Amino acid sequence: xxxxxxxxxxxxxxxxxxxxxxxxxxxxxxxxxxxxxxxxxxxxxxxxxxxxxxxxxxxxxxxxxxxxxxxxxxxxxxxxxx
Amino acid sequence: xxxxxxxxxxxxxxxxxxxxxxxxxxxxxxxxxxxxxxxxxxxxxxxxxxxxxxxxxxxxxxxxxxxxxxxxxxxxxxxxxxxxxxxxxxxxxxxxxxxxxxxxxxxxxxxxxxxxxxxxxxxxxxxxxxxxxxxxxxxxxxxxxxxxxxxxxxxxxxxxxxxxxxxxxxxxxxxxxxxxxxxxxxxxxxxxxxxxxxxxxxxxxxxxxxxxxxxxxxxxxxxxxxxxxxxxxxxxxxxxxxxxxxxxxxxxxxxxxxxxxxxxxx
Numbered sequence: 001x002x003x004x005x006x007x008x009x010x011x012x013x014x015x016x017x018x019x020x021x022x023x024x025x026x027x028x029x030x031x032x033x034x035x036x037x038x039x040x041x042x043x044x045x046x047x048x049x050x051x052x053x054x055x056x057x058x059x060x061x062x063x064x065x066x067x068x069x070x071x072x073x074x075x076x077x078x079x080x081x082x
Numbered sequence: 083x084x085x086x087x088x089x090x091x092x093x094x095x096x097x098x099x100x101x102x103x104x105x106x107x108x109x110x111x112x113x114x115x116x117x118x119x120x121x122x123x124x125x126x127x128x129x130x131x132x133x134x135x136x137x138x139x140x141x142x143x144x145x146x147x148x149x150x151x152x153x154x155x156x157x158x159x160x161x162x163x164x165x166x167x168x169x170x171x172x173x174x175x176x177x178x179x180x181x182x183x184x185x186x187x188x189x190x191x192x193x194x195x196x197x198x199x200x201x202x203x204x205x206x207x208x209x210x211x212x213x214x215x216x217x218x219x220x221x222x223x224x225x226x227x228x229x230x231x232x233x234x235x236x237x238x239x240x241x242x243x244x245x246x247x248x249x250x251x252x253x254x255x256x257x258x259x260x261x262x263x264x265x266x267x268x269x270x271x272x273x274x275x276x277x278x279x280x281x282x283x284x285x286x287x288x289x290x291x292x293x294x295x296x297x298x299x300x301x302x303x304x305x306x307x308x309x310x311x312x313x314x315x316x317x318x319x320x321x322x323x324x325x326x327x328x329x330x331x332x333x334x335x336x337x338x339x340x341x342x343x344x345x346x347x348x
Contacts, residue, residue: 022094026085026104057100082103 003063006038006075007031013042013071020046021053024076028059031078036062039074047072057082089181093135106295107135111181113294114138116203118191118219120167121145122274123209123233125157126283127290128184132175134291138183139175142199143167144190154276191215193338196222205290208232209283211269213260214341220245220253221338224329229300231289233282236267238275238310240282243301243320244289247329250302255323260341278310 010027012020020043027037051061054076062075096102113136117124120143131139145167147158162170168186175184200206206228208219223230230245245252292298307316327334
């Protein structure tokens with residue numbers, strides 16, 4: 001099944017915590033409710049911490065996928081205005 | 083406003099807070115706050131607001147830094163002895179955060195200049211040390227409908243309240259007139275624990291930031307009293323007085339006036 005196209009892409013490869021979350025949070029703030037953000041990252045802890053934080057903010061985590069030994073893709077759908 | 087990489091780092095702990103976020107941080111950056119008094123209270127209030135990135139911070143003080151101030155007035159130092167306090171604090175706050183536009187107003191606030199001084203600011207902070215000025219600031223803020231975060235300290239006890247004109251009581255609702263000169267001792271006469279203005283100033287700065295981001299409950303209609311020796315925080319309700327001479331239904335005070343009473347330095 002093909003995925004819905006993301007409304008915004010964020011490349012934070014090379015960025016470390018907590019700026020991975022800072023940049024992801026700002027990207028979600030810039031979306032409308034219902035829109036999807038796709039994040040590509042390579043900081044291992046952030047693959048865990050960003051989804052947790054997004055759930056705490058009230059957003060949905062659609063996917064967390066390790067696409068190669070060093071990189072992950074996370075898809076977030078904005079559910080609530082922040 | 084887009085954040086620079088430096089700002090992302092500086093304000094990262096704010097941005098990841100759900101209640102602040104990038105939007106709240108932008109409100110903080112756009113805010114204009116005026117602090118009356120760069121002494122015991124004004125120093126910590128200004129310090130934390132500068133650290134938080136408040137866009138414009140004005141400091142009003144016409145006193146010079148003295149050695150006896152350094153026990154509690156943390157924005158000053160031996161290097162600024164004899165320097166105007168607003169200038170001294172401006173230097174400290176600019177060194178902490180160059181994002182902040184710090185304006186030093188080297189005047190003593192009075193009935194003639196207060197309206198002009200506060201009119202362009204979003205929030206006023208009272209960090210003064212005497213009743214006549216406290217009442218003058220209250221009256222001016224009521225007249226111009228400016229939110230006012232008021233603090234006071236003496237010995238081991240401090241007080242904080244937030245006055246939102248038109249939405250809660252003001253200082254005169256509590257006591258219509260200032261106490262007569264000499265009844266309440268000044269810090270010079272009675273002393274003050276050096277850390278006390280740090281506690282009260284930090285509470286005032288917190289109130290200011292909450293007002294700016296529009297989150298939480300402001301400390302309106304209540305006086306928060308901190309007793310350092312007993313380690314008690316107590317809240318006393320301040321009812322709105324419909325006969326208040328400044329914010330009541332038929333205000334008697336139509337214009338500001340100065341009291342001839344002595345001024346003391348916290």
